[in-house]
Amino acid sequence: MCNIGMLALRNTSKKRSEIEEIKQKHNVLEVTENLELLETLHAVVIVEEDIRDLSRICELISKIKNSSICYIWIMTDAEHSVGKLVYLQLGADEVFDLSREAKEVVFIMENSLLRVGQNGVEESITSENHAIELLKLIPTNASVIIEGTKEVVLTKLEYQMLELLLRYQGMAVSYEMIYQEMWKIDTGENKQYRIANVIYHLRRKIEKDIKKPTFIKTVRSKGYMLKM
Template identity: 40%
Template sequence: MYNIGFVLLDDDTNEQKYIDSLNSAQLHVHPINKNEVIETNENYNGIVINEYHIQNIGLICELILSLKKKTDIFIWVISKRENKMNHIVYLQLGADGIIDPETDTEESKLLMINTFNRYSRMSLNDSEQISKSEGNTELQLRPCNFSVLMNGEEISLTKLEFKTIEFLQTQKGVAVSYEEIYKNVWENDGNDKQYRVSNLIFHLRQKIEKDAAHPNYIKTVRSKGYKLTL
């Protein structure tokens, strides 16, 4: 299942009707406030913004620019067919597509699902990283939905957890410091770096280790940090 964040720019009951029509077995659509979209985008595979009023173009442009600075998340804008100039602006800023509100929502759902599925296949075929240990443990990273496939079992991760194991895999077998992990995962300066990294590793181990108290995959390196031993 793919998670879609539906940005609410106006208080309108029709928005909920549209959200309900997009929900399906493969798409789970979550309404989110316009002020929360930047902070919560890591929870979603894609973002949908409904233009609703032509006066919202400035706000939508700001949202697209802010999202593109932080993430490669898919972005679609719902905009009426006659607003052609707006469409060009949105696409130039990085939106992945324009959805006509008059289009059957079934078409819109298929458009999103096909995009996600294609990206997932491309990730697996072209950029998926695979490593095998002597015990024949196989790890496959799935960037499309922030999950890993371990010995045939798919495990869902948060965006930060996924970025952590992705970075550790690039340094497989090499101990990396708390500072290095923090820099590559959060990409900013902050306080309590060691605590935040340790807490993230704790939750990651809970998901991928058979016994998190005695980890086989993510090893602690005393006075240094961690290393991946797959």
């Protein structure tokens, strides 16, 4: 399963059938022009709803290209986007307009994302097995076995946090993504404080030295990363 960022520049974005189908197989996350979740994404879909969005989309393509190797797909509500050649020249991987069949769009996306899995399959398996050896979650006990010997019981939030970090181990998981995954609803509270509180208690249980954590690393101004 891959992470796909959906970036609509206007609030009038319509639901498109191809995106609804992609959602059944992959995580589709709403992102903003700040691209706060970029480090966790395998692809970004930018929705063009008005020709006036052209310059903003060009800036976004350049910004993404400078910070990530993820796929960049432009989805336009125009029959023939006047910016298509510009987007492709700047580095967009594909521009989908209304003349493309929804199934065709889905196949192109799926084939591209499949290569993401194939290219990293060996590394992913090795890394995942190593992670399991060091930290193995036991869902029935809501616990974790550390280095194959010590079993530690976790609270519900601690378990959810560790499961999330294990899922993206080796990648920086942003505060925003952690909050969306664990609490879903924005209550207006201090998100970083709430997340940091759970991390603190989790570290006390799984780290040998909480002041020099070996598993859960703080990624300054971004979030946290599980490092094995």
